[in-house]
Amino acid sequence: MSGRERITDAELIDMVNKWPKEVREKAMEQLRALKDGTMRAWYCKRGRSCDGEPHAGYPYPHARGDQWPPPGRDWRFWFLSGGRGSGKTRTGAEYTWRMSDRTSRIALVAPTGADARDTMVEGVSGLQFVAARNGQRIEYEPSKRRVTFPNGCIATTFSAEQPDRLRGPQHGFAWLDEPAHYPNVEEVWSNLIFGLRLGDRPHVVLTSTPLPTPWVKEIQKRDVTRVVRVSTFANRKNLAEEFFAEVVDQWDGTRLGKQELYGELLLDVPGALWRDTIIHREKVEWEDLDRIVVAIDPAGTANRRSDLTGIVVVGVQGRNAWVLNDSSGKYTPTQWARKVIELHKACEADAVVAEKNYGGDMVAEVIRRAVRADEEEPRILVKQATRSKQIRAEPVVSLYEQTRVFHWGNLAELEDEMLTWVPGEGDSPNRVDALVWGISELMQPAREAHIFSARGRKMRPKSNRGYDPRDYRRSA
Ligand SMILES: Nc1ncnc2c1ncn2[C@@H]1O[C@H](COP(=O)(O)OP(=O)(O)O)[C@@H](O)[C@H]1O
Numbered sequence: 001m002s003g004r005e006r007i008t009d010a011e012l013i014d015m016v017n018k019w020p021k022e023v024r025e026k027a028m029e030q031l032r033a034l035k036d037g038t039m040r041a042w043y044c045k046r047g048r049s050c051d052g053e054p055h056a057g058y059p060y061p062h063a064r065g066d067q068w069p070p071p072g073r074d075w076r077f078w079f080l081s082g083g084r085g086s087g088k089t090r091t092g093a094e095y096t097w098r099m100s101d102r103t104s105r106i107a108l109v110a111p112t113g114a115d116a117r118d119t120m121v122e123g124v125s126g127l128q129f130v131a132a133r134n135g136q137r138i139e140y141e142p143s144k145r146r147v148t149f150p151n152g153c154i155a156t157t158f159s160a161e162q163p164d165r166l167r168g169p170q171h172g173f174a175w176l177d178e179p180a181h182y183p184n185v186e187e188v189w190s191n192l193i194f195g196l197r198l199g200d201r202p203h204v205v206l207t208s209t210p211l212p213t214p215w216v217k218e219i220q221k222r223d224v225t226r227v228v229r230v231s232t233f234a235n236r237k238n239l240a241e242e243f244f245a246e247v248v249d250q251w252d253g254t255r256l257g258k259q260e261l262y263g264e265l266l267l268d269v270p271g272a273l274w275r276d277t278i279i280h281r282e283k284v285e286w287e288d289l290d291r292i293v294v295a296i297d298p299a300g301t302a303n304r305r306s307d308l309t310g311i312v313v314v315g316v317q318g319r320n321a322w323v324l325n326d327s328s329g330k331y332t333p334t335q336w337a338r339k340v341i342e343l344h345k346a347c348e349a350d351a352v353v354a355e356k357n358y359g360g361d362m363v364a365e366v367i368r369r370a371v372r373a374d375e376e377e378p379r380i381l382v383k384q385a386t387r388s389k390q391i392r393a394e395p396v397v398s399l400y401e402q403t404r405v406f407h408w409g410n411l412a413e414l415e416d417e418m419l420t421w422v423p424g425e426g427d428s429p430n431r432v433d434a435l436v437w438g439i440s441e442l443m444q445p446a447r448e449a450h451i452f453s454a455r456g457r458k459m460r461p462k463s464n465r466g467y468d469p470r471d472y473r474r475s476a
């Protein structure tokens, strides 16, 4: 054909008749979908300037400009750094659908195997949904971790928990959902990149709320990376009102909200005592812990700017400590007392740790009064603060630096307070205070020997001997 002449109808029919039967059927299916309106294009003709609202030719919501791939072909990594519900997963699925026409092997990586299935493939924004909107179907074989596209392209799902599986197979394209949250992302990434070598332009889309980890900072800095930021607010029209209200309510106006709602990478705060690079995440089984304490720093005592009561659960195993739960919140005294009693019971803690200073034994008194008749009164260790908060926190920071403190569970707000508290600039936040009390209690240089019961279960040490006399004066 010379130039771009239109082919005649007769030529077209001739061409179509030469197609194999399956291809013809697929085309018919697509035409039918187009005609009855079930086929809905994602990328519209307006391109990156479109706001995704319905308009002529596209009478339904579709891709916003910020959901388009970055322009040009000189990038390898498209990091879609978005707020919660901003449309990250949908963008990843839609682009993966397009990529299935350009490569024969795709890797789909999720935090866990269940996430790969429930979010990336079968989820409300996943590949099955996207295929259906194109009037087509994908074949999904969970046991083989395999998605087969209508044209035969194969995508394999991977769990970040099994990075070794990425060693070996080759891919022409990869989609990683929420990679900033894989605890072992470095290993996942190096295995993936090694096998990313099919075709003329293997590349990756990463859809994630960001987290200021070394890996995220490093990948976002690379010159082959394009970072696209999308806010939750941009996708408001497509979100359930309850979801939107809930997320916004939780995060708006906070520093962490910049990350959770706007997809911004939070930078280090100069002078902050903790640095994000030393918060290690690692799992631990509750029953393996030697001791567990609930530490509380109540709001409303003198000289406190915060009206938040810090409540943090910390455990110890051998030489290491685990921070396991942060239930801090705005509570009345009765409410925080109940919270502490319930946590003490639920976590099988052996003590509650509180600071004596301001209110005297107020904390112990409030807790004792909140204990119900059928409940055992928790052992309460009241600590006297004799040194400044910073001096008290420093040994705890050192433990983090020695990789002897691990975090497990949702501790985002506690971590944010740790990473932003600049000693000398205002009082330390109550979450941090509770954390420091809890870890100091558990990580004593001279710890007691463990006592075992007849059943082999470790028993709780009865006294609280062994405090560093420089930091604590034992309470009466
Ligand atoms: N441009 C869009 N048009 C219509 N619906 C959209 C658009 N972008 C996202 N959505 C929908 O919004 C909801 C949230 O998107 P999702 O990708 O799951 O968010 P995230 O992964 O960022 O939390 C999903 O139902 C998704 O299909």
Ligand SMILES: [Mg+2]
Pocket: 088, 089, 090
């Ligand atoms: Mg998602």
Ligand SMILES: [Zn+2]
Pocket: 044, 045, 046, 047, 050, 051, 052, 053, 055, 058, 062
């Ligand atoms: Zn449009």
